[in-house]
Amino acid sequence: MSVQYDSSATLTNATWLAVILSERDVAGQIPLNYVTNPAVSLSAACFGNRIYDRDNAAKCFSNLLAIGYRRLVVDLYWSVNRRTWFFCPVSIPISSGATVSSESKRRDSETGDDDSPDPTLYELGSYKCTDDLDPDTLAEVLVGYFKDTNDQLTVYTTYLILNIHVAASVSTPDEPASAISGAQLPSETERAGSILGTALGEFIYTPAQLASDRSNLNESWYKVDQSYMPITEYFTVHENEKGEQSTPDGWPSSKYIQLAKRDRVLIEYGSVDPQLVHYNLSTPDNSVFLPGYLTSDVKVSATTNGTLTSGCLYEPGLTRVSQTNSSWAISNHLPVPGGLSTDETMDSLAYVLSNLTACGLSPMLNTTLFGQTADQQVDYYRNVSLSSSWAWAIGEPHDANYAGGDGDPKYDRCAIMDLTLEGHWRSMNCTEQRRGACRIGNSPFSWVLSNKSDTFSNVPNTCPPGSSFAVPRTGLENTYLYKYLLSLPETKVDLSSTDPALREVFVNFNSRDITSCWIPSGYDSTCPYASDPQQLERQTVLVAAIAGIIILIITALTFFVKCNANRRNSRRRKRVIEGWEYEGVPS
Template sequence: MSVQYDSAETLLNATWVAVLLSERDVAGQIPLNYVTNSAVSLSTACFGNRIYDREDAAKCFSNLLSIGYRRLVVDLYWSVNRRTWSFCPVSVPVKSGVAVSSDVSNTTTATASADPATITGNDDSHGHTLYELGSYKCTDDIDPYILADVLVGFFRDTNSRLTVYTTYLVLNLHVAASDSTPDEPASTISGGQLPSGTELAGPMLGSALDDFIYSPAQLTSDRSNLNQSWYKVEQGYMPITEYFTVHENEAGEQSTPDGWPSSKYIQLAKRDRVLIEYGSIDSQLVGYDLSTGESLVFPPGTLTSSVEVSATTNGTLTSGCLYEPGLTRVSQTNSSWAISNGIPVPDGLSTDETMASLSNVLSGVTACGLSPMLNTTLFGQTADQQVEHYRNVSLSSSWAWAIGEPHDAKYGGGDGDPKYDRCAIMDLTLGGHWRSTNCTEQRHAACRIGNSPFSWVLSDTTEYFSNVSDTCPPGSSFAVPRTGLENTYLYNYLLSLPETKVDLSSTDPARREVFLDFNSIDVTSCWVSGGHGAKCPYASDPQQLERRTVLVAAIAGIIILIITALTFFVKCNANRRNSRRRKRVIEGWEYEGVPS
């Protein structure tokens, strides 16, 4: 029986939706391998209590996707007797006489080492049998198709331009322990015991998610002729070439040996949603065939470059940071697919103190160009039991905005209304995080030198936002950082300037704050770069609407309820006023949803 994606959990408020959407959009042309994403281990976040239940797992997967986790590290265990993959580390016994399908030459019949009734002691809350296998409790249907079903539902539920994000799966493969020795390491398997054909984990998930996959075969094809792939789309979808190597042949055809597409190309031009990679493969699976799934699944290490990190409780990384003063080119850093080996969780602190420390560390990790990896069961509760802590960790991985920003996200605003703060500044007193401020303030501009991701210069004079792009020195242009690492280079450059230009203790805000090329002047909560006149791309029909406010799901739901109540009230009053009329015409309200 299939499960479904449960979208009950959300990001809670308009501000957080604006944060993730604006960070996604500002990094939209950065190649995928340099964009940081919140990562989580399903083994700890969903199964840290060692209970492997089908419905609870589906709820946990749904929650993690809903609250912003984009990279899922998946531990799968091959059950030899069932000839299937499972999230459970122990092979659940098969009832006597049950035939188990196999891709080897013959269909085999597996017999349980004991009758299941003597192994299980209770049912779960959904009426399924939980097999007690040593320290584990597992249902017999906890297979990878649960994750596939949830992902398909998630992709279909989030397919508008406002809600689409790229997801990454990393498959760590193991052999399930025997049910007779559930807490002992699994034995090495070989020959006909190994999975083959459609039993292989990569092809299994790849086939289930085939409509949404950006595959190794697609990457190879795209790289071979950029003129017919990444350069054939709108300019705003093209990846920024300073992040990879480009070769050009005599015919003018361009190719790249190391480039990756941008998220805008993947999500909006190709309409793909997921990339799958093999992670670690246990020695007990030494004969596992990686070649069969190579058209769908990337080989180990393609999408992951693990970096050892350590940090103080205030968030300062003592090792692992990819920021190095003086570097100007991406090739000088080791930030491609960089991911932390795990977020250090301090011991002996209260819940609030622990979360505050984690928030600081996560902010430091993303600022250093690393995707933060959560591989801890937070406070002993899985994400289906207590989603709040996992949501806070996900949101703390934001690299751009300060906490509570952009604070204009909840306002409707109006055209040209200056009382709403619709322009972004980097606030040096907030560690380089951003705030939304009044566009009629006067500030210096952050200007990128050439097209270099890491080279910045400050404008010589201050100006209103509408004119500040004209103040950038020759050879530079008004710009906005597009990744956490770019932001760190700008922040540290500004701190290096003499006190005559930058002084954190000054009472003059112009010496502590710098305009960035990012604003929501056109539409509230729709943050765009391109100067004062930049337009929001999410207006569904410009001929009918000159402006369209971007509404998040929570706000939209409230508005719908209000309109429904008002409409009902209006109709009731109209009925009373016109009770003697058989025919009447009521002009109703038409609700316009979020543009897609």
């Protein structure tokens, strides 16, 4: 029986929605490999209790996708006897030989049928596994998620990192598996990448597509609308004598992937167990990236209060992206402090996560939070996902659920960086006067302060020559701006000063046109969604429904009018077709 994506666990808070959407949009032209995303290990978040049940797993996968996790680290185990991949770390027997759990027996007794179609839950050492939890379960949930989130407001890129293992023997379920070779290995069509590549084919951005796009930028990334093009300061560009441009190391932007190509997922092989040393990582359709293409592990260390002591990619004085080595940077170690209350632990985690993204790292959750999986207690996992935000301060942007528009001056619709909030942003009144953040040339990490304080609409006119009013587009860009502002003589004061001009700086981000639709392109720019993002989808459905009803009414009226007219003019008209005489139906 198939499973479906369950979207009941969503980001329903208006402020949360504004944070996630605005950070996606401000980074829309940054190449994928420099955009941080919250990552999670499915083994920890869904199977930390060592129970591998298909229905619970589908709910867990759905919850994690719905609450904002973009990178899913997937552990799959090759069962030699079943010749298939399972999430269960132990090879499930084909016939009897393992203990059937009391849960399965209970289901059978309740149905009164020992041959119940419900999947059997086997007790395999310290694990409990059903025999139907395979990669297709994840693929079915992902396909449902992609179809459910396919408009401009809800579309995001997902990454699958496949760690592959050999399932342990049923006779020694808690011992490492033996090495396999020859006919024991998966065939070409049985490889994990091939299975997921086939199931998700229409949604995948593949290595073959990347190679093709890189070879001729004029016919790929540069052929689309300018707002979808990746920012070239983030990669190397070569040009031949024909004027054709190419790149050896560039990646497309999320806008290009999501909106121009309509692709949704990239798949990479992560770790491969030594027992699979002879495993062939290639796939027939070249749909899976080899290890290291989408992941660059960065070791970090932190104090007990969450301050990073090593691993941060911010380095004073650097101005070029190539100097930071932050491509696909991810921290696989998320320190979870012990001995604290739940609230204290979550606060500490939030601080660590904020520091990681500010340092240009995607944080990965590799822990079962408080002993509960994400299908049991989604709130813990939602809070961790939201704590991966790098731009806004907690509770910001406020007025996110205000339904007004037209630049109402009574409401705070422009963004400032607040130095007292470690460089995070707040929304404030656009008519207030502050200095502005100006980017030097097109450099991601080089900033200068505007010459004087002014209203948001006039700040662009006060940027020094060679610079322009701008907004940080990643956590690392934001940190470079924050550290630059702290280094200025005029900000080397008590940051608790009552003079806000000493601690607040405008960044080029506003929602003057539509509430919750934050735009990085100037004071008078319009929201690309043409409506309040929180209402657009509902309005679209309503308009479509009304249009459908009107069409049905018009069709019915046309049919009846025509019908009556024909009856008056051609009552009981006879027709002969191929020798058969029948009563004519009015046409």
